[in-house]
Amino acid sequence: MQLLVFSCFVGFWRRENNMKKPTIVGKIISSGRVGLAVCLVLLVGCVSTTDSRFVNNTNEGEALRKYTDLGLLHIQKGDTVAAMLPLKRALEIDPKSADVNAAFAMLFQVENDNLLAEKYFKKALQFSSGTEKTRIRNNYASFLFGADRLIDACKQLRMASEDPFYEKRAQVYENLGVCYQRLGKRDEALTAYEKAISIEDTRARALLEASFLQFNQSNFNQSALYHESYQRLVRYRIANNTPKSLWLGVQLSRDSGDANAEASYALKLRNMFPESPENKDILKGG
Template identity: 35%
Template sequence: MTLRPALFLLFAALLAGCVSSGNVDPLKTEKGRTEARDAYIQLGLGYLRQGETGKAKVPLKKALELDPSSVDAHAALGLVFQVELEPQLADQHFRRALSIDPRDTRVRNNYGSFLFEQGRYPEALEQFRLASEDNLYSERSWVFENLGMTALKMNDREQARQYFERALRLNRRQPRSLLELALLAYERGEYVPARSYYERFSEVSEQNSRSLLLGIRLAKIFDDRDKAASLGLQLKRLYPGTPEYQQYLSEQ
């Protein structure tokens, strides 16, 4: 079953809340405009989640017609244009949203992710750093993980390690932070901590090509031949065309 009928039901229900008794146009009242704006935003986000970015822009544009200063509408359009590979328009809407409300941590984190995707790492780092200052943000652990990934791109491994550790203090079951810390420890020759992080990663996440190669290397270091062979078979079966599998073959 698709989500489309549910989107229109939601939209209709929200707009229905704008209707009052008599012949008063609900869009003539502040309450009615606000509810209609929010309904349009939810409809646009629903289309975005389905990957229908062209359709998403129509209700989001209507939301901005009702409220040109809507942070959520600008932020949603930023995401839409990011998906559509229109970086200038995405940047414009993210910046507009933050100019309206610089304290919106969710938008700032999304803007940082956009900048990261564009390879604008120093700018992304600054946006994530500002987002991390919000002590009450419910997804703060992911912000620190984003900081860690950005620091890695900037080849600052020690700073990345500190960010990943901070992420795990907020959420000890965060797979990417666990794997990156395992890889960083392995690079430094700290094999016991690397194995600990790797085992914790394996408890909370499925394996990928990077984790399997690391697991093989650690198994060999700790002389666990059966585990090394098992992980090697998984790497061959699941990720035969990856650089990690080619690296694995070169190390045999």
């Protein structure tokens, strides 16, 4: 890694200063954090200047992966202009690559070009299979949800949830619950949340929303079980209390007759979220 950073800086120094011997480079690198930070920034530039030789130095499959990874790296940084060139080269190598088409979908999504984003999401789905298709479908559902196309998003999530081998299946069910809840389909949402919990019992949002939905159905015992599981995540700093979680704590403690717990939740709500609607509801006697 040290040699790679050094050669990157040397290459940049020679191009910018037209010097045969970058005598100052060694001093900069050995000077500590400043030199290292500069080199790490320039390292990305070095990769981008050599990407045209991917095909010459590797087989097409490896070149395809490198171009795609480079494009995704630029997308993650928000630089869609820089991402376009390596992704176009990847597409030239394999127009039917699901990963490349999915990367283009994300690129256009970042650029808020929904028509092109959807076009490439559909291409990626067409050219994919198995868990790869499920992963792309999950991302497509996220895109649809962000575009407020909730019915379409729920449909894609429901299809993604049918893949028993997808490693993020619990997340898919949790997202499906959120989608159904936004549509006002509370029973379907509760079913999805509980499925997420059965797969992965540390899904914080699924636990909290399932507790809330069970409470609204007057299933206080089941609501309390989910709420306690959520509070366990809070104690282990896996999740944080929210106005909703503290409001639920007040209500469930009141239902069980635990005045101390009720007062504790109410105090936390007042101190942490004084302007929240939930706190105002409690102050009014709710």
